[in-house]
Amino acid sequence: MRTKTVSLEAEVYQRLRAARRYPGESFSEVVLRATWPEDTTTARELLDSYRTGREHFSDEELDRIEALTRRDLPPEDKWADR
Known part of the structure; x- marks a missing residue:
């Protein structure tokens, strides 16, 4: 295996x-x-929601996205000390 x-x-x-x-x-x-x-959103569904002016994400979802983005740091450069 x-x-x-x-x-x-x-x-x-x-x-x-x-x-x-x-x-x-x-x-x-x-x-x-x-x-x-x-239950994910496809790119087509997201594009359609932009075109029709529907709300894309709730405030809670946007807060979660922002929190995750702040935590998403680049990986440590393993070659920096060489």
């Missing part, structure tokens, strides 16, 4: 670890059990 190595923030690691159903359950099994909402 092929594997990939990923880096996780400590909080994410703890949440993933806590989601295991039994001590020997692998993180791969936990992720495979996970579900994500399917």
Whole structure:
């Protein structure tokens, strides 16, 4: 079986670890059990909403987007000290 190595923030690691159903359950099994909402907006739907003047995002959604954008820092430059 092929594997990939990923880096996780400590909080994410703890949440993933806590989601295991039994001590020997692998993180791969936990992720495979996970579900994500399917109610996404397509680019066509977003464009149509702009054209018709409908509200695109609620104030709460905009606040969440702004908060996530502030947290989204570029990755550390691993070559900076070389």
